[in-house]
Amino acid sequence: MKRVWMMIPLILLSGCWKQDITKLEVKMINAKGESLGTVTLQEVSSGVKVKVKLNGLPPGEHAIQIYDKGQCKIPDFKTAGEHFNPDEKEHGLLHPKGSHAGDLPNLIVKDDGSVKAELMAGNLTLKEGIKKSLFTKDGTAIVVHEGKDDGMTQPDGDSGKRIGCGEISKDKKKK
Ligand code: ZN
Numbered sequence: 518m519k520r521v522w523m524m525i526p527l528i529l530l531s532g533c534w535k536q537d538i539t540k541l542e543v544k545m546i547n548a549k550g551e552s553l554g555t556v557t558l559q560e561v562s563s564g565v566k567v568k569v570k571l572n573g574l575p576p577g578e579h580a581i582q583i584y585d586k587g588q589c590k591i592p593d594f595k596t597a598g599e600h601f602n603p604d605e606k607e608h609g610l611l612h613p614k615g616s617h618a619g620d621l622p623n624l625i626v627k628d629d630g631s632v633k634a635e636l637m638a639g640n641l642t643l644k645e646g647i648k649k650s651l652f653t654k655d656g657t658a659i660v661v662h663e664g665k666d667d668g669m670t671q672p673d674g675d676s677g678k679r680i681g682c683g684e685i686s687k688d689k690k691k692k
Contacts (some may be wrong), residue, residue: 534652538643538687545571545683548592553681556650563641565651569624571661572631572683579626580666580676583619583641587656590684597658597682599672603648604640611668619657620674625666634649639646657685 539560545553554571567583586598600608601619609615610622618640626632642649651657661681666674 526564537645538574541643541685541687542685543685544610545572545592545659545661545681546589548594550591556683558602558643558685563618564637564644565641567621567636567638567659569634569636571624571626571631571679572574572629574624574630574632574661574681576626576628576630576664579624579680580662580664581616581624581636581672582660582662582666582676583620583621583638583651583685584658584660585653585655587653587658587684587686589684594658594660594679594682597660597679599649601641601657608671609666609668609674614629614651615668620666623662652687659683659685662679 539557543556547553553573557568559566583601584597585601586596590596593614600617602617602637606616606617607614609616610620621636624632624634640649641651643651644650660679662676663680664677666676668674
């Protein structure tokens with residue numbers, strides 16, 4: 518009987534340790550470090566769902582991509598590195614040798630500066646320890662650009678300056 522009681526906390530503990538993150542809220546900032554809203558990443562069977570809820574952006578079409586360094590230092594966000602590309606492909610959703618795992622469809626920002634969108638990243642995961650995982654040694658980040666991604670031009674779709682950034686970090690996890 519004693520032995521059964523000892524087993525229960527063990528089972529509970531191991532259950533917690535093995536649980537992968539399935540949802541993560543990323544806080545986005547602009548070049549001044551002000552909040553732009555959030556991007557929520559959610560693990561689904563076909564990849565990672567990217568739920569965008571931003572405001573304070575210039576109206577029009579903007580590139581949004583996942584980058585391969587988890588650092589968003591204002592004002593230019595160069596610290597975020599380059600597009601997350603674990604499969605060593607070419608840039609662009611329209612490129613025949615593409616695309617980077619971090620490439621996403623453009624955002625359309627409304628006249629009031631807001632955008633709500635749901636994008637799918639089929640070559641990414643929130644599970645740890647595999648190549649396409651967003652939790653790498655260097656970390657990863659989400660970047661919004663001044664211009665749109667043409668889906669073809671190397672290395673970033675001719676999308677211009679980086680105007681928004683958010684670090685993808687496990688510490689900020691949300692169930
Ligand atoms: Zn790319």
